[in-house]
Amino acid sequence: MATSNLEASSTDVSQFNHTPFYCEENVYLLCKKLCANGVADAQGSDLFVVFIANEKKQIPLWHQKASNRADGIILWDYHVICIQRKRDGDSHLVWDLDSSLPFPSPLATYVSETIRPSFQLFSEYQRFFRVVHAPIFLRCFASDRRHMRDSAGNWIAEPPAYESIVAEGKCIRKP
Template identity: 35%
Template structure:
């Protein structure tokens, strides 16, 4: 793979995956590699994930949503997920198999909203209201950088990207559809 990014060099804040990927998508290293932001959720907003750093290697976590970046290099798609235990820039097929070992056979199976990175960075805005408790404090410490306000949207629109029911930015695919579109595989090997 030609895309080389030191994971320690990226902007990263735990529990703010949408902002981490927004910044990552703009890095010069992805120029010419057709990067896409991928929101992972489902109708219930409870997705079973494995291979995440927050797990201890023997357990799983259920996220309400998660965001990763994928990019194509020489006909193969690679995943950049700062929260994964897998290599930063692992193959998409490896990522899907490790992260979703039950595939679509469980109620918490993932759906994927795939958006061109340039479109995502222009249109995404968040004032971090989703991370605030009733008393105004944060569930997790906010990033040190300013809130994100896309050039094409000035209001909070995170839920438009997480929503897997309504038509919105990009396209929504199930696990089989994502595999078929980006790896050429019809089902898990």
């Protein structure tokens, strides 16, 4: 696969649509753009969407732009990133539009700096990872943004300017 201009200048995060606090929609659009521009396989077969969450809705991640701390730590209710398996099979890249690390980051760097598995966490902060193959995610993802409203119906964070994302295909939902 030839290196595209997007891949060559991949440190320029501004090439990607980003709305703070809408990580799953950001990753959806990121995957679409990586596929369209030839950085990823056209169907996204080399991309994986990773949901990071826990039951308490408190997951610590370091090197996040939304943090006010020097170490970039923040407690997200959940977070979504994209991992790309490169053609050589040995390298993987993490695409996280909310990260202050290089964009994209090698998987090993991202894990050690952002996830910090060697850092002892209290049990309520343990993270769970759900990995979804991007072709399934792109076909089945939908967001009505209900989770971004408070009990009075006000926005918790200003929504993206574009319309809510509607699933492209038929998807089986678990109850």
